[in-house]
Amino acid sequence: METNNYSDDVIGRARVQDTPELEAYYKELEALGAGALWTVANDIEPWEPRANSVPMLWKYEDLRSLVLKSSELVTPEQAGRRVVYLINDKRKDVSAAVGWLYTGIQVTRPGESTSAHRHRASALRFIMEGSKGYTVVDGNKIMLEVNDFVITPNSAWHEHGVEEDGQTCIWQDGLDIPLVNALEANDYAVYDGKQPLVAPINHLPLSYSCAGLIPADKSWDKPYSPLFKYSWSKVYPALLDAQVVNHPDAFDGILMQYSNPLTGGHVMQTMGAAMQLLPAGFKGKAHKHTGSFVYQCAKGSGYTIINGQRFDWKERDIFCVPSWAWHEHHNASDTEDACLFNFNDLPVIEGLGLFQGRVYEENNGHQIIKNTP
Numbered sequence: 041m042e043t044n045n046y047s048d049d050v051i052g053r054a055r056v057q058d059t060p061e062l063e064a065y066y067k068e069l070e071a072l073g074a075g076a077l078w079t080v081a082n083d084i085e086p087w088e089p090r091a092n093s094v095p096m097l098w099k100y101e102d103l104r105s106l107v108l109k110s111s112e113l114v115t116p117e118q119a120g121r122r123v124v125y126l127i128n129d130k131r132k133d134v135s136a137a138v139g140w141l142y143t144g145i146q147v148t149r150p151g152e153s154t155s156a157h158r159h160r161a162s163a164l165r166f167i168m169e170g171s172k173g174y175t176v177v178d179g180n181k182i183m184l185e186v187n188d189f190v191i192t193p194n195s196a197w198h199e200h201g202v203e204e205d206g207q208t209c210i211w212q213d214g215l216d217i218p219l220v221n222a223l224e225a226n227d228y229a230v231y232d233g234k235q236p237l238v239a240p241i242n243h244l245p246l247s248y249s250c251a252g253l254i255p256a257d258k259s260w261d262k263p264y265s266p267l268f269k270y271s272w273s274k275v276y277p278a279l280l281d282a283q284v285v286n287h288p289d290a291f292d293g294i295l296m297q298y299s300n301p302l303t304g305g306h307v308m309q310t311m312g313a314a315m316q317l318l319p320a321g322f323k324g325k326a327h328k329h330t331g332s333f334v335y336q337c338a339k340g341s342g343y344t345i346i347n348g349q350r351f352d353w354k355e356r357d358i359f360c361v362p363s364w365a366w367h368e369h370h371n372a373s374d375t376e377d378a379c380l381f382n383f384n385d386l387p388v389i390e391g392l393g394l395f396q397g398r399v400y401e402e403n404n405g406h407q408i409i410k411n412t413p
Contacts, residue, residue, distance in 0.1 A: 054078035089330050089396070091362035093128045093138045095346035100168075100356035107145050107210060116154045122147060123213060126358065131218070138360035139332025140219035141311070141385060146200075148173060148209050153201030156231035161217045162264075162308045163192035165200075166336055166381050168356055172206025175199070177268055179238030182245060184209065187272030187338050189298055189315075189381065191307050193264040194220075197231055212336055212358065214383045216310045245269040248301050265300035265307040272338075279317040279379070290325045290405070292369065293318040306387040313383040318342060318371040322378075325405035326368040329397030331389045333361040333382050340378025342371045348410035366400055366407055 056062070056078050069075050107124050116122050125144035126137045137143040142161075145168070148154075156176065166189055167173065173184040177198045184190060192198045202209050220226040247255050248267040260266045275296070283294050294317040298307050306312040315338065318324070326345065335344070341354035346367045351359050361367045371378045389395050400407065 054081040089364035091139070091332075091364055092130055093136070093332065093360065093362040094130050095349055095351065095360060095362060095365060096126075096128055096138075097351040097353065097357060097359040098126050100358070103145060104210070104356075107147050108208070111147050111149050111208070116148065116152050120157075121154065121213075128360065134218040134221065136218040137334055138362055139385060140216065140222060141332050141334055141383070142213075142215045142217040143334050143358065143383075144213045146211055146213050148200060148202045150202050150206045150208065151204045154199050156197050156199040156235040157229060158195055158197045158231075159228045160194050160226045161215045161220045162194040162310050163198075164214045164308075164311060164313060164383055165190040165192070166212045166214070166338075166383075168210045168212060168336075170202065170207045170209030172203040173209035173211070174201055174203065175268075176235055176237070179236055180244050180268065181237055181241045182269045183242055184211070184269070185272065187275075187381075189270040189272075189275070189313060191265060191268055193262070193308055194310075197235055199231075199235060214311065214313075214334060216385070219310060219385070219388070242269070245271065249274065252301075254301060260302055263309055265298075265302070267301050267307075270298050275315055276339075276379070279315065283317060283319065288319055288322060291327050292316050292324065293322050293371075308387065309391075310385065310388050311383055312386040313381070316369075316380050316382070318369055318378045318380065320371060320377055321374045322369070322371040323406070324369040326366050326400035326407050327397060328364050328366045328400070330363050330395055331384055331386050332363050333384045335359050335361065335380050335382045338379040338381045340371065340373060340376055342369065342373075342378045344369050345407045345409060348407050350409045350411075368400075368405075368407060 066076060103124060110122055110124060114122060123144040123146045127135060128137050135142060167184050167186050175182050175190055175198060177192055178196045244266055245268060279294050279296060282296060286294060288294055296315055298313045299305060300307055336358045337353045337355050339355060343350050343352040344367055346361055347365050353359055
């Protein structure tokens with residue numbers, strides 16, 4: 041939607057014309073494992089951030105039957121993790137949904153569980169369907185309900201399952217696998233035997249989610265949130281309360297970040313998450329910023345315009361917004377609110393001082409729709 045005023049002919053940009061002498065020189069450098077910077081400078085140092093990913097939307101109604109079918113074809117033990125993963129058309133080489141983020145949809149039947157395992161990649165879950173699902177993280181068993189957000193920090197032993205008397209659970213997985221692999225730092229291990237429980241069920245969520253209070257007789261020295269589960273039963277009322285005393289942001293409505301209750305910062309070192317409420321009739325204005333985002337509609341319906349493309353979503357649909365892409369969110373209803381969950385790489389972007397943003401100033405802040413996929 042935006043054009044810049046820059047040209048590769050201006051001072052400071054590489055504009056060397058090839059000659060037979062230069063081509064011979066380049067070959068000499070290549071033979072020694074070297075190269076001339078000016079031959080690649082304009083590509084590796086763009087005028088502004090450049091995303092390798094493209095916007096995409098994954099319709100849950102199209103995927104759900106295939107996700108369930110996987111539970112008829114392979115067991116959790118055979119698959120390791122029985123997941124249908126979502127692939128960006130431009131990130132297939134690294135199995136990413138957008139940027140350096142991975143996401144997938146996992147299904148677990150009543151009575152099923154996975155072996156405990158751990159990996160350097162951080163993980164999170166957003167619960168989509170079912171009842172009496174659970175996760176065990178470093179010996180802490182936590183029960184899961186629809187629209188709960190759950191973290192699995194890197195290197196933590198964890199396993200998942202559904203109680204015998206529960207209903208088949210489906211949840212979205214989010215991991216930073218592509219990032220950790222790019223840094224050549226990933227690994228994977230399986231727990232030898234059964235992971236023992238170290239505390240009562242839901243010990244950590246019940247200890248650290250009480251109205252700003254934290255245990256006075258305990259210390260937490262880990263670099264991630266001790267509040268492993270963020271319950272929808274508390275998150276949605278918090279959004280409604282915030283709406284009472286705050287004007288909706290012009291771009292994101294009522295946006296609330298999931299945070300570490302001890303620091304107020306992101307829940308994990310490499311991935312952050314948030315929930316936003318779009319009031320009835322909300323028409324967000326467009327902006328763009330660095331950082332890759334994966335969204336899931338938790339409530340209601342609407343559409344998001346990304347770089348001039350309109351993507352219509354409803355509950356359980358998943359879509360991505362690449363870094364530095366113009367985007368604006370719209371609630372399709374004039375009577376009901378809509379809620380969008382997202383996870384992102386903002387902890388990395390912000391921690392490295394790479395965050396920047398820009399507001400769309402044309403057309404009263406709204407993009408002109410070019411096409412709808």
